[in-house]
Amino acid sequence: MVLAGAGHDHDDANPSKMSSVLPRFSADSELFELVGIVNDKEMTLYLDHFADNSPVNNVQLEIEINGNKFKAKPHGEGEYEITLKEPLKPGVTAVTASIISESVTDILAAELDLHEEQNINVRNWTWKNLILWLGVVILVSLAFVHFLRKRAQRTAT
Structure with a gap:
């Protein structure tokens, strides 16, 4: 008798939907690198030093999207989060990040290109x-x- 592990039982049930890559943007300067990942109304931001890729902590990080400003809250080593008022609409959206520390201030700019979800009909x-x-x-x-x-x-x- 052969038994299959979880998720590998080959039954007729529909497989779970594959996860898609979340929309993201990146911006950099001579001092910092910023990557933002959008998941509905949540945006996770990863801030690193450009020179050595080490995480940046203890800074004030402010994000401006569609004329709305959000103060990012620290969430981990070089990780910050903001909650948007509403999910972003499809299209190109300008993103500006202001980074303020005790010794330096920097502004990063990027564009976030969101596309509508497309349902691909794949025969199961x-x-x-x-x-x-x-x-x-x-x-x-x-x-x-x-x-x-x-x-x-x-x-x-």
Whole structure:
């Protein structure tokens, strides 16, 4: 008896929807690198030093999107978060980041290009479907062979 692990049982249930890559933007200067990842109304920001890629902590990070300003809250090593008022609409959106520390101030600019979700209709093949189509192909092949034999018998007589 062969048992399959979770997610590998090969039953007829529809597989879980594959995750898609979340929209993101990046901006950099001589001092900093910023990457922003958007997930609905949540935006996670990763701020690093450009020179050595080390995380930047203890700064004031302000993001401006569509004329709205958001103060980012620290969430981890070089990680910040903001919550948007509403999900961003498809299209190109300008993003400006202001970084203020005790010793330096920097402004980064980027564009976030959002596209509407597209549903791609992919046929979910199951063993039942495969066997059904294989049966149809075999029946059509047998009918064609039968037709050729009858035709050969008629021409031989």
